[in-house]
Amino acid sequence: MDFIEIQKIIADFNDSPTRELEIETDGFKLRLSKNEIATQLSSQVKNNIIAQETPKDDRKKDSNKLVSTNVPTPGITIDAPMVGSVYLQPEPTKPSFVKVGSVVKKGDVVCIIEAMKMMTEIKSDVNGVVKEVLVTNEELVEFGQPLIRIEEG
Secondary structure, X not given: OOHHHHHHHHHHHHHOOOOEEEEEEOOEEEEEEOXXXXXXXXXXXXXXXXXXXXXHHHOOOOOOEEEOOOOXXXXXXXXXXXXXXXXXXXXXXXXXXXXXXXXXXXXXXXXXXXXXXXXXXXXXXXXXXXXXXXXXOOOEEOOOOEXXXXXXX
């Protein structure tokens, strides 16, 4: 894999709704992440892109594979039940349904997903406090993509 190919992969990744991507090929490993890792300091920039080469002894014969990884983080995530555009506020001029620190109750609307001109309210399954909003307003989301992380309580 040459530098031009790596630059193209990074550009395509930045333009996609994919949150994490890991590629291993011929002893080369490339990991891209838009997620904040729990062990990072809060002052670090979100959307870090990490590229590293694996040591030669870690090479595998069948290493031509594409792997998507999820970093475990405490709390409960509300995941997208469908593909569509996510809206974090009921109308463009209205405040967001929730933000980090918001207290939510089971059944509270936390966002809306628009799919095929139909608006679907996404509701909290638990009582708790919003710890992280994992998407941006009007972002295209995939089925099962984490939207919001809530600490139950």
